[in-house]
Amino acid sequence: MTEPSSEPFSKRAAQGRATxxxxxxxxxxxxxxxxxxxxSIEAVLVAAGVSRGALYHHFTGKDALFEAVVENIEDGxxxxxxxxxxxxxxxxxxxxxxxxxxIDLAADPVIQQVILTDAPAVLGWERWRALNEKYALGAxxxxxxxxxxxxxxxxxxxxxxxHMILAxxxxxxxxxxRSADREAAVAEGKAAVREFLRRLLTP
Numbered sequence: 001m002t003e004p005s006s007e008p009f010s011k012r013a014a015q016g017r018a019t020x021x022x023x024x025x026x027x028x029x030x031x032x033x034x035x036x037x038x039x040s041i042e043a044v045l046v047a048a049g050v051s052r053g054a055l056y057h058h059f060t061g062k063d064a065l066f067e068a069v070v071e072n073i074e075d076g077x078x079x080x081x082x083x084x085x086x087x088x089x090x091x092x093x094x095x096x097x098x099x100x101x102x103i104d105l106a107a108d109p110v111i112q113q114v115i116l117t118d119a120p121a122v123l124g125w126e127r128w129r130a131l132n133e134k135y136a137l138g139a140x141x142x143x144x145x146x147x148x149x150x151x152x153x154x155x156x157x158x159x160x161x162x163h164m165i166l167a168x169x170x171x172x173x174x175x176x177x178r179s180a181d182r183e184a185a186v187a188e189g190k191a192a193v194r195e196f197l198r199r200l201l202t203p
């Protein structure tokens with residue numbers, strides 16, 4: 001007896017993933033350009049060229065679609081920062097490199113609107129905090145643990161310093177996002193971050 005082929009199922013699964021990816025890509029552009037409140041599900045459907053049923057097969061609504069967009073952007077940020085710090089000679093240099101690279105990324109209009117402006121309000125404090133723990137805070141804590149392992153930081157200070165550094169550079173990122181002169185804001189922000197980290201991490 002011939003077993004049923006898995007090819008049709010695999011093809012449908014691939015098509016499903018492609019549709020989901022397309023919806024996230026289109027929604028990212030719309031959320032970045034118009035903000036969460038001024039982006040409708042109808043606009044996403046038209047821009048993506050998919051049916052309402054196809055969207056609701058993957059997402060329960062606009063909130064769920066927005067959260068998927070946030071996570072996709074956060075994945076991209078993580079990949080970018082990981083690449084940036086890969087060549088750093090030690091953990092302290094990784095902290096500097098990653099922090100300064102994040103300030104550069106804050107000038108990106110997509111990150112400005114979706115991550116720095118809309119995400120905290122749309123997702124709510126608890127969900128936004130959970131994503132922050134998963135991405136930025138978790139990565140910062142991991143690098144600072146390496147700093148401690150290399151003898152440049154008291155181990156008991158790893159978690160408090162992770163919160164402090166992240167809060168500081170996130171605030172600089174928000175200033176960059178809201179500045180009329182973003183180039184100047186990035187330069188000023190990076191200078192401030194360098195000095196902050198020097199005072200915080202130099203014995």
